[in-house]
Structures are given as structure tokens and as C-alpha cells.
Amino acid sequence: MEKKRTDDSEPGPVPPLRLDRFGFLKQEPSPDGLPKGRSAFECEREERRVRKWRKMIGVGGSDWKYYLRRKPHVVKRRIRKGIPDCLRGLVWQLISGSRDLLLMNPGVYEQLVIYETSASELDIIRDISRTFPSHVFFQQRHGPGQRSLYNVLKAYSVFDRDVGYVQGMGFLAGLLLLYMSEEDAFWLLVALLKGAVHAPMEGLYQVGLPLVQQYLFQFDQLVRDQLPKLGEHFTEEMINPSMYASQWFITVFSYSFPFHLALRIWDVFLHEGVKIVFKVGLALLKYCHDDLVKLPFEKLIQALRNFPEDAMDPDTLLPMAYSIKVSRCLEDLKHQYDKKNGKNLKPSKDEKPAG
Known part of the structure; x- marks a missing residue:
């Protein structure tokens, strides 16, 4: 008589992936074990x-x-x-x-992807799996998401060989690919880095990261001016913005911030320019000010890289950020920075007196 199998060698059904509304794997189930839906009122609104x-x-x-x-x-x-x-x-x-750039350059993206070669191809391949690894679109090795990301980054590295490819660019391209086609994402990347509407971002990714250095100088001075007690504490603990804020500028908060908050920041960033990054950074420090001024070096660094969940609520944080005025200060600080570094003084596209 044939014995029944009692081992567990046959795999059972694979449970479906639990994703949030943006396509990211959920870390923990909601308390009742069910995903929380929107109320009828929220849907109607x-x-x-x-x-x-x-x-x-x-x-x-x-x-x-x-x-x-x-x-x-x-x-x-x-x-x-x-x-x-x-x-x-x-x-x-x-x-x-970017829509105008796309219409003015038919066929250019396809040419860059199919017919050109890039010195950065191996670097891009190596980094792709590090970009939004918990998003369903980018999870599969060599899957459609990773292929699209490779194509966009490779095309840009050929389009602008001076910049080529730098790791932080993957988060910009990855974010864009979740909302548009490869070609559309490529031209939006071009619009940002070359400055179609606002000041060009390419200096964030050039050798020596010159624009990152400028932004960190400006941010450091803004903290000292607008949050003097915290600025003084940072000096005492030998904390400078390069220890916590570089990624804010390089990836426009898309690297380690909650996705729903990053999207809201990007909405404003694309319309108003980089000043929103300064405003959000200052708002975060202001919101957590009373806790941060008490912390010693190690705990301070940890806190500046892991803000509490309540600080990350867009409906709390963003109105606070909008109320902070930085444009005039940023303009003055850019002149200071240029003078200090012996640069020609030219006003940037983002330098406007209001907001």
C-alpha cells in the first residue's frame, strides 16, 4: 500500500505581496490585519x-x-x-x-539608449538594485523597472558626458519612472539638471559636488540665523550639515524620507525650485528643536538621520515650511559663498525676492 506523503517538500500557495498605495512593500500589517482604505468623504474630496x-x-x-x-x-x-x-x-x-524639451527633440532619447555607449554603464548596473529596493516596480533583478532605470541613467550619462552618472541620480530617475514613461523621465531629468525653469542642478553631481557645498554653506548659515540656540548646540557638538543634509539636496528628500512626503515636496520643488528643500530642512529642525538641543553628538547624529514619524506628516510639516522665508537670505549667502570662493557673481534663476 502506498504511503501518504507527510513531508513539506511541496510548496504551498505563495501569499500575495502586501503593498501600500504607492507600490512599496508594507513593513507591518495594520492592527486589524487589513489594509486601511479611504473613507467615502476622503474619496469624494x-x-x-x-x-x-x-x-x-x-x-x-x-x-x-x-x-x-x-x-x-x-x-x-x-x-x-x-x-x-x-x-x-x-x-x-x-x-x-520637460514636455517642451521632449517635443523639440523627437527621436533623441531612442538614439541615446540604442546607439550610444557610456563609460558609466557598469557603475549604473551595480547601483540599480539600490534604488527603491522595496518598490514592486524595481524589485525584480533585470525586470522592467530596473531596465527602464538603466536606460534613463545610461541615456543621461551619454547626453551630458561632463556629469555622466553619479549614484544619487538614480533616486531622481527612479521617482520619475513611477509616474511617467522612460522618455518623459529622461527629459524631466534633463530639465532639472540643465535648468529649463529653475537654476540648473548639475552642480550637485559634478566632480567635487560644487553645488552641494554651496547649499550646505547656505543651510548652515540659515540654521544659525533662524535657530540660533540649535546652531550654537551644533557648534558645541561639532555637527555640520554635511553629516545629515547632503542627501536632502542630492536626492530632494527621495532617498530616506516617507514616500508620501517626498511626493508633496517634489510637487513644490518642480514649481518653486530648490528653496523648498531649505524650507523643509529648517522646518524639520524647528519641529524637533527642543529635543535636538538636549542631545549629545552620537544621539544627535542619529536623530538628524531618523526624524520621528509625527515630524514627517506633510500636513504638519509643509505649512510650517511654507511660512519660513529664505529667498533673500539665500541670495545674500550665495554672494558670500561666491566671494569666499573667488567666483564670478551672477544671480541664479531661483533668486527672487519673495518667499
Whole structure:
């Protein structure tokens, strides 16, 4: 008589991946074991916002420039409240100027991906698995997400051989690929690094990271001016912004911050420029100020790299950030930095007196 199998050698059904609404693997189940859905009120409110936005941008973005010229304050206010997720990719392309770049350069992306070679190809391949490793789109080795990310980064490294490829660029490209096609993501990367609307970002990735050095100098002075007690504590504990804030600028908060917060920051960043990175950084320090001023060096470093969950709530943090004025100070500090480093003094595109 044939014996029944009692071993566990046959695999059972594979449980489905538990993902959050953005496609990231969930770390822990919600207390009742079920994903928390949105209430009917929240869904209805979101639908109303989407209708407003569709009316504002028109079919395929056809009314965008007209509306922006006519009602810039309405656009700014709505962007600061958050772009509806279903329209985010299109709106990002419109506000960054990348849609125009794409239309002016037909076939260029395909040429860069298929026919050109890059000195950075091995570096890009090595780093790809480090970009959003917990997102379902990028998880599979050599899967569609990783291939798209490779293509965009390789194309940029050929398009701008002076910059080539630097690791932090993967987080920018990866974030964009979650909301648009490869070609669209490539041209938005070009718009950012070359400065289609705001000051060029390429200095964040050039040899010696010159723009990172400038931003850290400016941020350090802003902390001393606006949060003097904390600035003094940082001096006593020998803390400088390069120990905690470099990634804020290099990846625009997309590296280690909650994704829902990073998206809201990116909405504003693409419209208003890099000053939002300074504002959010200052708002975080201000929010945690009373705890940070008590901490010794090791705990301080840890706290500056791991902010508490309540500090990361966009609806708390961002209004606080919007209330902080930095533009005039940033302009003055850039002149100081240039003078200190013997550079020609030229105003940047982001230097405006308000906000």
C-alpha cells in the first residue's frame, strides 16, 4: 500500500505581496490585519480635487500655460496642497518644462539608449538594485523597472558626458519612472539638471559636488540665523550639515524620507525650485528643536538621520515650511559663498525676492 506523503517538500500557495498605495512593500500589517482604505468623504474630496485640476490643465495639458499666466497664485496654492496622484506625472512634466524639451527633440532619447555607449554603464548596473529596493516596480533583478532605470541613467550619462552618472541620480530617475514613461523621465531629468525653469542642478553631481557645498554653506548659515540656540548646540557638538543634509539636496528628500512626503515636496520643488528643500530642512529642525538641543553628538547624529514619524506628516510639516522665508537670505549667502570662493557673481534663476 502506498504511503501518504507527510513531508513539506511541496510548496504551498505563495501569499500575495502586501503593498501600500504607492507600490512599496508594507513593513507591518495594520492592527486589524487589513489594509486601511479611504473613507467615502476622503474619496469624494479627492474626486473634487481631480475635477478642478483637469479643468485647470485641460486635455493633455493644453490649457496649462494659459491658466498659469492668468492665475499663478491659484496654481501655487493648489500645488502646495498636493497634486492629485493620478495627474502627477503629467503635471510634473508641464511645470518642469520637460514636455517642451521632449517635443523639440523627437527621436533623441531612442538614439541615446540604442546607439550610444557610456563609460558609466557598469557603475549604473551595480547601483540599480539600490534604488527603491522595496518598490514592486524595481524589485525584480533585470525586470522592467530596473531596465527602464538603466536606460534613463545610461541615456543621461551619454547626453551630458561632463556629469555622466553619479549614484544619487538614480533616486531622481527612479521617482520619475513611477509616474511617467522612460522618455518623459529622461527629459524631466534633463530639465532639472540643465535648468529649463529653475537654476540648473548639475552642480550637485559634478566632480567635487560644487553645488552641494554651496547649499550646505547656505543651510548652515540659515540654521544659525533662524535657530540660533540649535546652531550654537551644533557648534558645541561639532555637527555640520554635511553629516545629515547632503542627501536632502542630492536626492530632494527621495532617498530616506516617507514616500508620501517626498511626493508633496517634489510637487513644490518642480514649481518653486530648490528653496523648498531649505524650507523643509529648517522646518524639520524647528519641529524637533527642543529635543535636538538636549542631545549629545552620537544621539544627535542619529536623530538628524531618523526624524520621528509625527515630524514627517506633510500636513504638519509643509505649512510650517511654507511660512519660513529664505529667498533673500539665500541670495545674500550665495554672494558670500561666491566671494569666499573667488567666483564670478551672477544671480541664479531661483533668486527672487519673495518667499
